[in-house]
Amino acid sequence: MIPRHHSSGFANGHTREKTFDFSPHRLQPRASANNNRHRKKLVARIGAVLFVVVLVTIWLWPSSSVASLVSFGLLASGTDLELETVRYYDLTNVQGTARGWEREERILLCVPLRDAEAHLGMFFSHLRNFTYPHHLIDLAFLVSDSKDQTLEVLSSSLEELQADADPKQPYGEISIIEKDFGQQVNQDVESRHGFAAQATRRKLMAQARNWLLSAALRPYHSWVYWRDVDVETAPFTILEDLMRHNKDVIVPNVWRPLPEWLGGEQPYDLNSWQESETALALADTLDEDAVIVEGYAEYATWRPHLAYLRDPYGDPDLEMEIDGVGGVSILARAKVFRSGVHFPAFSFQKHAETEGFGKMARRMHYSVVGLPHYTIWHLYEPSVDDIRHMEEMEQERLAREKEEEEKKKKAAKIKEEFGDADTQWQKDKQAMQDSKLQAKDGVKPVKAAEAEGVAQGNKGAAKAAAAQAADPGAAKVAA
Amino acid sequence: MARPMGSVRLKKANPSTLLLGAVLCIFIIIFLVSPSTPTKTARLAVNTASHHLSPPTSPYRKSSRPGELGPPPVTHYKLNNVTITPDPIANQEHVLILTPMARFYQEYWDNLLKLNYPHELITLGFILPKTKEGNAATTALQAQIQRTQKQGPEKDRFKSIIILRQDFEPAVMSQDESERHKMANQKARREVMAKARNSLLFTTLGPSTSWVLWLDADIVESPPTLIQDLASHDKPLIVPNCFQRYYDGDTKKMSERPYDYNSWQDSEIAQQLAAQMGPDDILLEGYKEMATYRALMAYMVTEQADKSLVIPLDGVGGTALLVKADVHRDGAMFPPFAFYNLIETEGFAKMAKRLGWQPWGLPNYKVYHYNE
Numbered sequence: 063m064i065p066r067h068h069s070s071g072f073a074n075g076h077t078r079e080k081t082f083d084f085s086p087h088r089l090q091p092r093a094s095a096n097n098n099r100h101r102k103k104l105v106a107r108i109g110a111v112l113f114v115v116v117l118v119t120i121w122l123w124p125s126s127s128v129a130s131l132v133s134f135g136l137l138a139s140g141t142d143l144e145l146e147t148v149r150y151y152d153l154t155n156v157q158g159t160a161r162g163w164e165r166e167e168r169i170l171l172c173v174p175l176r177d178a179e180a181h182l183g184m185f186f187s188h189l190r191n192f193t194y195p196h197h198l199i200d201l202a203f204l205v206s207d208s209k210d211q212t213l214e215v216l217s218s219s220l221e222e223l224q225a226d227a228d229p230k231q232p233y234g235e236i237s238i239i240e241k242d243f244g245q246q247v248n249q250d251v252e253s254r255h256g257f258a259a260q261a262t263r264r265k266l267m268a269q270a271r272n273w274l275l276s277a278a279l280r281p282y283h284s285w286v287y288w289r290d291v292d293v294e295t296a297p298f299t300i301l302e303d304l305m306r307h308n309k310d311v312i313v314p315n316v317w318r319p320l321p322e323w324l325g326g327e328q329p330y331d332l333n334s335w336q337e338s339e340t341a342l343a344l345a346d347t348l349d350e351d352a353v354i355v356e357g358y359a360e361y362a363t364w365r366p367h368l369a370y371l372r373d374p375y376g377d378p379d380l381e382m383e384i385d386g387v388g389g390v391s392i393l394a395r396a397k398v399f400r401s402g403v404h405f406p407a408f409s410f411q412k413h414a415e416t417e418g419f420g421k422m423a424r425r426m427h428y429s430v431v432g433l434p435h436y437t438i439w440h441l442y443e444p445s446v447d448d449i450r451h452m453e454e455m456e457q458e459r460l461a462r463e464k465e466e467e468e469k470k471k472k473a474a475k476i477k478e479e480f481g482d483a484d485t486q487w488q489k490d491k492q493a494m495q496d497s498k499l500q501a502k503d504g505v506k507p508v509k510a511a512e513a514e515g516v517a518q519g520n521k522g523a524a525k526a527a528a529a530q531a532a533d534p535g536a537a538k539v540a541a
Numbered sequence: 542m543a544r545p546m547g548s549v550r551l552k553k554a555n556p557s558t559l560l561l562g563a564v565l566c567i568f569i570i571i572f573l574v575s576p577s578t579p580t581k582t583a584r585l586a587v588n589t590a591s592h593h594l595s596p597p598t599s600p601y602r603k604s605s606r607p608g609e610l611g612p613p614p615v616t617h618y619k620l621n622n623v624t625i626t627p628d629p630i631a632n633q634e635h636v637l638i639l640t641p642m643a644r645f646y647q648e649y650w651d652n653l654l655k656l657n658y659p660h661e662l663i664t665l666g667f668i669l670p671k672t673k674e675g676n677a678a679t680t681a682l683q684a685q686i687q688r689t690q691k692q693g694p695e696k697d698r699f700k701s702i703i704i705l706r707q708d709f710e711p712a713v714m715s716q717d718e719s720e721r722h723k724m725a726n727q728k729a730r731r732e733v734m735a736k737a738r739n740s741l742l743f744t745t746l747g748p749s750t751s752w753v754l755w756l757d758a759d760i761v762e763s764p765p766t767l768i769q770d771l772a773s774h775d776k777p778l779i780v781p782n783c784f785q786r787y788y789d790g791d792t793k794k795m796s797e798r799p800y801d802y803n804s805w806q807d808s809e810i811a812q813q814l815a816a817q818m819g820p821d822d823i824l825l826e827g828y829k830e831m832a833t834y835r836a837l838m839a840y841m842v843t844e845q846a847d848k849s850l851v852i853p854l855d856g857v858g859g860t861a862l863l864v865k866a867d868v869h870r871d872g873a874m875f876p877p878f879a880f881y882n883l884i885e886t887e888g889f890a891k892m893a894k895r896l897g898w899q900p901w902g903l904p905n906y907k908v909y910h911y912n913e
């Protein structure tokens with residue numbers, strides 16, 4: 063049988079050269095070269111059209127899924143417009159543990175602000191220094207009834223912080239809540255700390271804190287940290303330090319530095335205390351809406367205060383059970399707030415705001431502790447009394463300086479006077495010696511010489527008197 | 542050797558036919574992938590957050606590459622501009638409907654969908670216990686949510702939905718009607734209930750909510766205008782009367798009876814009872830062992846049935862309860878402890894009063910409770 067389809071050679075291995083060859087398939091119709099070229103062109107054209115269409119589609123609807131469908135999802139764009147309307151959270155995952163930074167637990171940092179422009183710079187320096195991972199901290203600010211530039215300065219500082227080149231600086235969710243309560247409560251130091259205004263003031267503060275918390279607390283928070291903007295000095299590790307104690311509510315001791323003449327330092331926050339029998343008895347006698355405030359002679363409660371128990375060399379980890387808490391720096395588990403504990407804006411067991419918060423937390427069997435020997439420092443703002451005292455001191459200082467000036471003048475004059483007397487004395491001495499020499503020239507009887515001496519003495523006295531008459535300054539000294 | 546069939550076919554095809562096919566293909570692809578409701582993004586853009594760290598009362602744009610998301614933006618919330626008015630629809634006020642749920646009832650969900658307050662202004666919040674029953678309810682709830690939010694008609698879809706699982710042990714394992722209402726179990730049960738309500742409230746309230754509607758998971762029938770009707774009275778707290786439909790064996794037809802006894806006006810006797818109690822004891826309503834002689838709203842239905850009749854209350858029930866968000870923002874919560882010898886919703890009414898907010902009731906405006 064002849065291998066029909068063998069074109070390269072015969073079966074015996076001979077190559078076929080210049081021999082006529084019948085190959086059946088060569089008789090079949092074939093696409094001409096011209097036809098082939100035409101087809102290639104067409105395919106190229108269709109391909110080009112398709113390509114252009116796809117490009118236009120991607121350009122027109124960059125986020126649509128046409129692109130991802132064509133590119134099999136490899137070209138997925140970053141701004142997918144899919145909306146997520148359902149959120150699921152398991153609250154057992156956000157209980158708060160002693161080592162939250164390892165478990166990536168989120169903290170909500172709450173800062174109530176009013177007319178605090180002056181302190182923001184200091185506050186942001188603290189923010190930059192926190193060692194707790196910043197991306198795990200959500201910041202919430204309540205700006206209320208501010209007449210200065212608090213809001214503007216705050217916004218720009220936060221924008222700057224979030225845009226920081228250091229990836230470790232930007233924080234998590236940042237909320238600035240603007241709400242005016244229309245409070246006409248004066249915020250200067252004197253009226254702020256006056257006794258009469260305390261109950262109303264504390265209730266309004268409590269309201270502000272509650273508004274801030276209820277607007278900012280999310281289901282993903284494990285801890286809530288309350289911090290006043292006017293803290294001057296605090297350890298960078300304060301969040302970890304407080305968290306390590308594994309308590310539901312925990313506060314450090316708050317002192318403030320003072321000028322030398324006031325003793326150098328002073329306990330500041332008197333709202334962290336242990337309940338006393340006296341105070342409980344006092345509470346029973348008061349009206350339903352009355353609020354007991356600490357640090358005023360009107361309510362002598364005899365409570366042990368966290369602030370007064372500080373020992374600068376004491377163990378900073380020492381804990382003390384407390385019933386009322388101060389609001390300068392509170393770390394609390396988020397579940398405390400979730401279960402309903404808040405800052406009573408009414409009289410709760412005769413207390414309001416942070417002290418009422420401590421009371422309510424205790425009422426719901428949460429652990430509330432203070433650290434007597436772990437201290438942070440509040441900014442020192444001189445009170446009106448202090449300012450008056452300082453003015454007095456300034457006047458005293460001026461008076462003292464004036465006195466010293468005069469003393470100096472006097473001393474100079476005295477010196478001048480003595481200098482004059484000295485030269486006078488020299489002159490007199492010279493004169494005396496001269497006259498002595500004159501006396502020695504003539505030989506006189508001893509008696510005569512004695513008489514002469516007496517006369518000479520008289521003469522000297524007369525001379526001195528004449529000199530005195532010539533110099534009124536010296537006369538004054540003599541007088 | 543096979544024939545080069547491809548070339549044969551190509552030769553036969555007309556280039557214009559091919560082009561037409563290609564264009565057709567592109568059209569089909571575009572129609573396949575283009576969103577069926579192009580207005581959706583426009584509608585929700587106003588209330589949408591750009592980051593997942595945002596108030597859960599708003600949806601957020603999901604990024605396909607969450608790892609490359611930058612730090613969250615600085616967001617301003619102007620609470621001065623959040624209005625709470627008697628005409629909430631005209632003022633586009635956001636409503637948060639909160640439901641502590643132990644069992645899922647289809648009737649509840651159907652009734653919820655029937656509410657004709659604009660759904661794009663409604664956020665739903667649920668909290669469910671971490672028990673076997675809670676898991677079942679969660680699964681059922683999620684299935685319904687999926688159906689409504691993804692496949693349902695645009696007008697049915699809610700702005701945002703939050704599902705929470707509670708972080709404490711449920712007090713009574715059984716949700717059976719008889720066990721649940723035993724007096725001895727009441728305090729523990731309502732403590733847990735109060736905690737669940739507070740957890741739900743304080744994590745979802747957010748900065749844009751104007752009204753909070755508490756609606757129990759077993760409310761299966763209410764007027765579709767519930768939110769507007771309650772809000773129109775412009776009261777800080779307002780509670781409709783909660784009834785239950787049942788089959789009356791005597792008259793052989795469906796009838797209704799009062800269900801929620803927690804809405805009441807205080808009485809001298811109740812106050813005297815409270816004065817003798819310890820600080821941890823609570824007064825309960827609807828038990829023969831503890832006759833308080835309070836005026837119960839459940840029995841105040843008038844003959845003329847004037848639906849807009851309002852009465853001041855001292856205690857409120859939580860089966861359906863509309864609260865101005867400001868009341869909660871001021872701190873009014875559901876005490877999980879004896880507060881003036883009251884607990885949960887009744888304690889809430891007391892706390893609201895202490896903060897200067899008066900609760901009100903609508904005796905002739907009814908919602909209906911599920912009947913086991």
